[in-house]
Amino acid sequence: MPAWADAVLVPLISILLAALISAGVILAIGENPITAFMAMVDGALMKSTGWGYTLYYATNFIFTGLAVAVAFHARLFNIGGEGQAMVGGLGVALVCLYIPFPHWSLSLIFTIAAAGLFGAAWALIPAYLQAKRGSHIVITTIMFNFIAAALLNYVLVNMLKPAGAMEPATAAFPATTHLPTFFDMFASDGNPLFRGSPANVSFFIAVAACVLVWLLIWRTKLGYEIRAFGQSETAAEYAGISPVKITVVAMLISGALAGLMALNTTQGEAERLVLNASEGAGFIGIAVALMGRSHPVGVFLAALLFGFLYQGGAELAFWANIPRELVDVIQALVILFTGALDNMVRMPLEKAFLYFRKEAR
Incomplete structure (x- = not known):
C-alpha cells in the first residue's frame, strides 16, 4: 500500500466508520445526527471562544x-x-x-x-x-x-x-x-x-x-x-x-x-x-x-x-438533548477505530491496492 494511503486513507476511513456508527447510536435514541454534528461544529469551530x-x-x-x-x-x-x-x-x-x-x-x-x-x-x-x-x-x-x-x-x-x-x-x-x-x-x-x-x-x-x-x-x-x-x-x-x-x-x-x-x-x-x-x-x-x-x-x-x-462534545451535551455519556461513546468510537481496529481497515485496503496493481500489469 502506498505511503499516502497509510498516512491519509486509513485514518480517514476509520474516522468515517466511527462517525457512521455514532450517527446510528444518535438515531437510536431518537435524535438527529446531522443536527448533533452541526451543534458540535458550531460549538467548536464557528466561534473564537470555541476555537x-x-x-x-x-x-x-x-x-x-x-x-x-x-x-x-x-x-x-x-x-x-x-x-x-x-x-x-x-x-x-x-x-x-x-x-x-x-x-x-x-x-x-x-x-x-x-x-x-x-x-x-x-x-x-x-x-x-x-x-x-x-x-x-x-x-x-x-x-x-x-x-x-x-x-x-x-x-x-x-x-x-x-x-x-x-x-x-x-x-x-x-x-x-x-x-x-x-x-x-x-x-x-x-x-x-x-x-x-x-x-x-x-x-x-x-x-x-x-x-x-x-x-x-x-x-x-x-x-x-x-x-x-x-x-x-x-x-x-x-x-x-x-x-x-x-x-x-x-x-x-x-x-x-x-x-x-x-x-x-x-x-x-x-x-x-x-x-x-x-x-x-x-x-x-x-x-x-x-x-x-x-x-x-x-x-x-x-x-x-x-x-x-x-x-464539540461538551457543547453537544450542553445544548442538545443528548446525554453526556453518549458524547463519551462517540469519542471512544473514534479511539476504537483509529487504534484498536486499525487493521480492520488496513487489511482490506492492502488487498485492494494489491488487486489493482496486479490488474494494471
Missing part, C-alpha cells in the same frame, strides 16, 4: 501524542503520559511558587525546564527496568501513573496546600508567572476574540515541539538510532547501537514531552496545581499518536481532531 477551547485541548494532546510517538519509534509503548504530566505539573508549581520572577517570559524558560525534567525523571525508572531488568514498559508505566497520583495527592494535602484551605491544590501562582492567553494576545477594542477561552501561549510551544521532534527523529543521528532500534533490535545491536541507551534516552524524551503538558493546564489555565491537572490527556495521547502514525504532522492534525471532539 480557543478546541486549541486548549489540542495543546494537551499534542504534547502527550508526541510523547507516545517518540517511544513508538523505539518500539516502546509509553502508557505513563498521565503520571509524567502530573509530575511535570509538580515541577511547574515548585518553580512558580518558590522562585520570584519579574516577567512571565522568564518564568516560562524555567517552567519548561522543570516540567521536562520532572516528566523525564518519572519515566526514568520504568525505562531502566525495561532496559536492564526486562520489566515490560507497559506494566511499569501504568503502575507509575497510580504512584504519581498518590504522590501528587500527598504533596498537595500535606505540603503545598495553603493553611486553612480544604481543596487539595496549591495557592494561586504569582501574577508574573501567568501565561498570556489568546484573548490577551489577539483581542482588541470592539473585537473580543477568544474571550473566556483558556488557550494560551503554550500552544505555540506545542507546535515548536512538533518541529523539534521531526528534526530529532528524521534529521539527527540519535533519531536514526531510535528508528533503527525500533525496526530491529538485533540489527541495531549488530550496528553498534546500545539497546540500553536507546531505551532510556527515548523514554526520557517521551517523559519530558508528557511533562510539558503541564505548561498548558497548570501554568496556563489553572494558574495553580490541582489534583487532576492531567485531565486524562495522557491516555488520549495514545490514540493521537496511533492516528497520526507517530509523525509530528499527523500528531498535530489528530490532536486538533480530538480537541474538536472534546469541545
